[in-house]
Amino acid sequence: MAAAGGPDLLFGLRNNFYLGAYQAAINNSEIPNLSHDEIVERDSLVYRSYIALGSYQLVINEIDSSAATPLQAVKLLALYLSGPENKEAAISSLNEWLGDPAIGNNPILRLIAGIIFTHEQDYNEALKHTNAGGTMELHALNVQIFLKMHRSDYAEKQLRVMQGIDEDHTLTQLANAWLNLSVGGSKIQEAYLIFQDFSEKSQVTSLILNGKAVCCMHKGEFDEAETLLLEALNKDAKDPETLANLIVCSLHLGKASTRYLSQLKLSHPDHVLVKRASTGEESFDRAVQTVA
Template identity: 80%
Template sequence: MAAPDLLFNLRNNFYLGAYQAAINNSEIPNVSPDEAVERDCLVYRSYIALGSNQLVISEIDASAATPLQAVKLLALYLSASENKETTISSLKEWLADPAIGNIPTLRLVAGVIFMHEQDYSEALKHTNAGGTMELHALNVQIYLKMYRSEHAEKQLRLMQQIDEDHTLTQLANAWLNLAVGGSKIQEAYLIFQDFSEKYPMTGLILNGKAVCCMHMGNFDEAESLLLEALNKDAKDAETLSNLVVCCLHLNKPTGRYLSQLKGTHPEHMFVKRLATAEESFERAVQSVA
């Protein structure tokens, strides 16, 4: 008989965006040394997801295991724009080291960082071999960002062969359905609906349902889901950017949400694209004036 998976609930909380619950319920007795490292990685990644990068940087010292050092590297990368080159340089050195370069957490962090950099081919160089469900799920995300849904689907099939009911398999299925669109949107909605019935509601689940609603033209329902998500976390970038889009469709003012998004997440893709569009518009106006 297989031993019980002591970290199942902790992982699940993290995957579904219940970061504070992951932190609060991380005191798990009788874990092995390897499980303790994985537990600590999940806890610190939850802190990063909540924006507490400095806590992670200060608590993980030089004696910590390599997976934890990789998580610290992610916190360093996300905490300061001027140090990004140094952090990426350190990351590349570690990845080139045959003793540690293949550690799954390090490859996962590399995938996340290079995806942030929009260097998708570099990200895939380190994630494509898979090895964990998280790496497969990250591959799905990277391929969808590259508009290569056929490759994302291959990764999803691999995940389904490993564990069809795994939370990450279900999430990856929903992401792919959203990307494909059409009749698949309803299937994506049902996956998020199933999560909302099984687990406490999180911003990730609410945003998932809201995006499905917007695709289906149900903007009123989407707005109420997004406002519920905003009550849970007033600074969440996805909630704020989705609210801007939703309000545009409802002919409602977007200024407040947009200001919050620019103030708290100036590097967000939505903010950057908007700035580019505004610059293009200004140039067009000048050329006509």
């Protein structure tokens, strides 16, 4: 965070990261006059941007054992995401560090714990480490976790906390849009306007385009959603949410979705939609065998 009364030198970098402009975050990370703590935060955001772009090995190679705790935590996330063979080791190290009184309460370590346990769909374990909050990112992750648990009432309480801290914060606005999408009905248009506002003020990213597209799908505007998603695909051909949303959109438009599903299987075999499709295929095969 910025020193009291001083300019927030990392504001632009944080915003790029929050809105999914990962390459812009990396490209614009050479910021002069940073304090030691700001350098650690800057490096954490840059490495997390590389992780978001799938460059796990770069992060694993560049962060050595002498790096600060937040960077070690980010390296663990890269290790966890780098392949199924590394997940167990990453979770084991994570649990060890969380149990260490000297570093266990570090906000970035708790955030990474929340992200990893959310990936594991162990939401209660994730909340153990994130629920106390302390940073806007932790509050925003809490909102996501509660929405995944279908507890929009708890998500709304977290959003109120964020609004009390900074109503105009990018993460507060994003959390508001996520909650509106979850609630549905008349709130969908409010969510759309938040994403539209971001697209007018910021670099248009896959994250923003997907947000607008999901709002359009909720409103039954599948042609408009498809246009937005194809624009997102041009920006990042491997983005899992873009591919997943295109599969859903194509099905509603009566178009073939097999190519998008194949791409998703190749680039993100653990994605929930891939798992559902595999389960569906297995059930279908079993049903065919019973009547064959």
